[in-house]
Amino acid sequence: MLKSIKKTLIGATLIAAVSAPHAFAETTLNALFMAQAAYSEADVRAMTDAFTKANPDIKVNLEFVPYEGLHDKTVLAQGSGGGYDVVLFDVIWPAEYAANNVLVDVSSRVTDDMKKGVLPGAWTTVNYDGKSYGMPWILDTKYLFYNKEILEKAGIKTPPKTWAELNDQAKIIKDKGLLATPIAWSWSQAEAAICDYTTLVSAYGGEFLKDGKPAFTEGGGLDALKYMVDSYKSGVTNPNSKEFLEEDVRNVFQNGEAAFALNWTYMYNMANAGKDSKVAGKVGVVPAPGVEGKSEVSAVNGSMGLGVTSTSKHPDEAWKYIVHMTSQETQNAYAKLSLPIWASSYEDPAVTAGQEELIAAAKLGLAAMYPRPTTPKYQELSTALQQAIQEALLDQASPEDALKSAADNSGL
Template identity: 30%
Template sequence: MKPSRTLFILVVVFALTMLNACLPAPGAGLQEGVAPAGEKVKLTVLTHWGEESLLKPMRAKLDEYTSLNPHVEIDYQTVTFDQLLTKITTARAAGISPDVYHFYNLWMPDFVEGGMLDEPPSDVLADIQANYSPGSQSAVSYGGKIWGYPTELNTYQLLYNKKMLQEAGIEAPPATFAELKDAACKLAIANPDGTLARSGFVLMPGWDSGVVHPFLSLLWSNGGEYLAPETYQPLFNGPQGQATLQLYVDLIGEKCADPSIGAFGNFVEGKGAMLIMANWLRATLKDAFVDGYENVGVAPIPTGEGGVSTTLQYNWLYGVDSGSKNKEEAWKLVQWLNSPAGEGAASPIGDYLTSALGAIPSRISDQQALADRLSDEFMTAYVRSAANARAEPVLRGGQEIKTALQQGIEAAWYGQKTVEQALNDAAAEAERILAENR
């Protein structure tokens, strides 16, 4: 999403929120967030899990809940990830907000400042504080308050095609920037016209997380910084940031990578040999990886000179809309989804994440109850990487800063700007966004 478009949406949301504050609340005269006695309660839940393989298992969980609570009816709505933020903000502006959102934690500051989120009840807060790691609690907190249930946590690692590396005579996955470049150039295959039939290293242009998250993982592994602690001043345009982006530019210039054919599907289909990607791709790899799931290798993020392998972690959470007329029932549903189904059992969300999605659940008891699902080579590597993970900073304007960095990186990829100019321009835009949100 373009920064100007995001800002426009948030301005609309803010204006309508102020207008709504002057109008009677829905169901005025009733206890807030409680439906009249004997009335059927309809809850609308919005997520981005819309693919058929993800839709059926979640609907089964929700059907289980309504069978246990026959007074509740659930309308489960899904959109693609790139449409989720727009759907949430425009629906609220139109006065037709879902009761429950599943959303990316980077959006939380704008949602909180816009008055969109309901504060969790005391029993929900107590459960989160007792059963989630400090990191997961921090990931769903803003302004000193927890705003929802942490669900999946995701980190990034280097994925590689074991078969391709073996055929190229590469004995081990690359552990450094220099090794990454060398391996990518050995693995790339060119067509007669000079285009790539196979990328040595897959790029993912056009998708903010696909561009920025791998870059930040490499930047941190090169001893660099994204934003300064507390002040959030941009630091990604420093020497380490320029060296990290130069690695990409060198790969493209030497025909070892090509953004014009970039997408994680190229790795799945055998059109790319290596990729820095999050663990949620596991379900797709198990079903569709060209050389079989057993040939998917996972390695730590390669390091720059003197760096320590570090990965980025981001989280998702369930929250409830502050304007819902059924907030009490909405929180009951969210709590049920994220609570153990029985003594020593996983929560419905934990079961869903590790089966349908192949993701790592945030709840500690889920990680324990589902240890067998998290113990294959792929998942073990990602679980281990959490020890060297750094959380994506959650701040007002964070999405816009991320978009500015994405645009700068892509400008360098396509030769529209030098590495230095691309990062300096992105940093200047980040400064503007910070000043605007201060």
């Protein structure tokens, strides 16, 4: 009798196991994302839900941190022997991550269709030393946004094509009493300021490094910082710009308190169609201006990628998730806050509808993206430059002396 009961129990257990395979086969991935700019948290969750519905044996835990915490969270998790399977990383980090074995080389996983379909410039986001350390995901640069209504009231017919013209138009707006400080920038002592500075360096034809050594102390690098200081001191720039991050710039601009603002793609639809925006329907966008005789437009490479960490115990599932998140189908469905990495997406009415002005600016801006310096010591260099920008803005040092100190403190 006992034997038959045991057999019945064993049989029931086996049947239960066969009928519920996911109860014991579930893989859990931990993914680290950014809680600002580009795709919204809601977008990332919706993309992930679509993945887990198609792959019910994979669960994805999402963690969102501000951009400023993304790098350190990733590196510290590695040191503790685990944590994340998939991480979002900035274009400036592959050199450091490759040198310290933070990300897996996924070159062999990248298909020919991916290589052919993704915009060539997007690959610079994830490639270092001939290897791919992930898939590009956020293709981004900074654009010049402007308030069409304010420009019209000031009698300005077209937005500025040069940085000098931007200052001239801002002065007209200020002198007519339309706005006290017409321009908003993100010049807080953070990476945001380096992105604005890089945009200007590209406009002035400057170089960050030459033969691995700092070259920003003269030429276009010096001209860029001088422009920032002149704009700040002239009174056309919002003085709080020295404390602003990108979200502060967005809030000021969409409250109607700035005629011009430099910011990422995501601001276009948030300011032009957002419920909380006071400037909805009045937002114009053009590529960041150039410098007469040196450049037509200017742009910083602010793109980001998704990579598999070297400590992931589930690299195959992690890559599968990345392929879903970066697929053309997923990106085309969420193209209002971040534009796709896929070349043919820009001819798709589902992507372009309602944001033709942004797409037109993107075609010029994305083609002109200028890289921040590629070096394993990027963090030290960036920190030194952030401090130099603040010192120059606050008149604690001349642009020349501030940049010389940055070069000395860059670790290069």
